[in-house]
Amino acid sequence: MDSLTNYLLVSSILFSLGLYGVVTRRNGVAVLMSIELILNAANINFLAFARFGGMNMTGHIFALFVIVLAAAEAAVALAIIINIFNNFDTINIDDVSELKQ
């Protein structure tokens, strides 16, 4: 059970779910959650490769940095969504379309 393939399988499922979520969800917060899934799929990859590839700590460090950057990005994104809610009274990204397509 404890093999690299299993971890990569989980991460690719997570990645695909994230992609699916970004494409289908119209709620701004749900889209952000899907993006988090993509980032975490990449994190699983980094950790799995680092553990099974017999590498040094680089993969672990990378994952830590990604977690921090994801948090920073989420903070900014949520602030923007709060601002959108104040101005538009909705967080549905399809309804936010003042600019012409």
Next chain:
Amino acid sequence: MSNLNSLAHFWPELILTVTVLIAIIADLFYRREDSYKVAWWILGGLALTLFSIRIGGSLISSLFMGTIAIDPFSEFFKVLILLSTTLVILMSFNSKELKDYRVGEYFSILGIMAFGLFLMVSAIDILMLYIAIEIVSIMSFFLAGYLKKKPESNEASLKYVIYGAFSSGIMLYGLSILFGLTGTTKFFEMQTAIASLGSDSSLALLLAVVFILVGFGYKISAVPFHFWTPDVYEGSPTTITAYLSVAPKAAGFAMLIRFFNQVLGDGSAMTSSTWLALNGIPWPQLIAVLAAATMTVGNLVAIQQKSVKRMLAYSSIAHAGYMMMALPLMSESGIYSIMMYLTMYLFMNLGAFYVVIYVEGTSGGESFEDFNGLGWKMPFVGGVMTLFMVALTGLPPTAGFIGKFYIFAAVIEAGSQYYWLAFVGVLNSVISLYYYIRVVKHMYLIGERSETVEIPSSKLVIALLLFLAIPTFVFGWYFSPVVNWISESLVIFNGM
């Protein structure tokens, strides 16, 4: 070089960091209407940074255990970034949109963004690359949505954050696959590892490259990753639109050149005149097709626009396409021509946007109708705008012509397999003539001739317009300083 020793060569970034910290603290002491004074702190810091770029001598080395390179190539881009940041800060003084807001943070964030761009142009480690991209992206989300009360600006930042986070997520996934294949995060170790990969991993490699290309393509707004560009550019404050269309794009190209040359190529760009793609990954062909698509889409959609600002947004997509033409050539003259084009593009594009900012401030709009009769009412502004439009089209004797000339020369030189690309490029330049000249038509031929003549009341406006217009014109026939500068800067750190 070890971490402590590296600091001695890290002056520009250190000075920028301290500047931003000082500016944030200074901002606390200013009243709302004085908050624009923060800009002077930042401008002072940027000037110091410019002088510090060569403080460690012209050393070519890697810093911080091989995560950052210092070489003339990155110094060239750092100067371009500093120049555009300085110009955009000066342009912001006259922006009508920013009048209702406290602008202290605005200038500080521009400083942070310049810092992120510095890292972007010098990163030689995928971890540093990712951090740099995220610093720049997060700061641009802020800036795009800076006009909190304006729905368009909110929308721009929402679209930006969703597209930006999404594409950087996909890029990160691609980087993780690349990390798994090569077992390292350093560019040069990756290159050796990729060169020795067997053919059974070529599919994984291709997948990783395509995913990474999504991230890069988003940064330089290449088709088909350009969907965010028009809306973000239209909704953002115009000063930020000008900045986004120049500085991050320049840094994105620097990053692309470094990455493709040193990770996916054999890295000999600067020792021999051409280099090869590793393991037969067809990325040169891929980028050539993307370049053709980028300029065509950018130009065809730009024709239909009613707003000058949005038209310039699409035209900036087209310009990214022209520059991308020279990427797949994998020759020294290709890189040379991209650097040439970026230098010229900086002046003419910032100039065009500054005229839009100025017209917004006087007549209140940015549509083509707002430019009616402008050439008669304000001969000076109309004259320089005509110059910028001619330059953006790429007609002699302006800087735009020289930029395009070098790009096309490099493409033709690369051999007959790229003739079609040059043909598409020329065709696109002709299309672009239509919508650029349309601005000139609105300025001089449509609308009544005004009897009174106005000149900009602010000396800063005149000085800035002249500062942008003179190089746009002069570099059209006297460009040997630029040529020399770029030839000296064509040294990329190659891991030795």
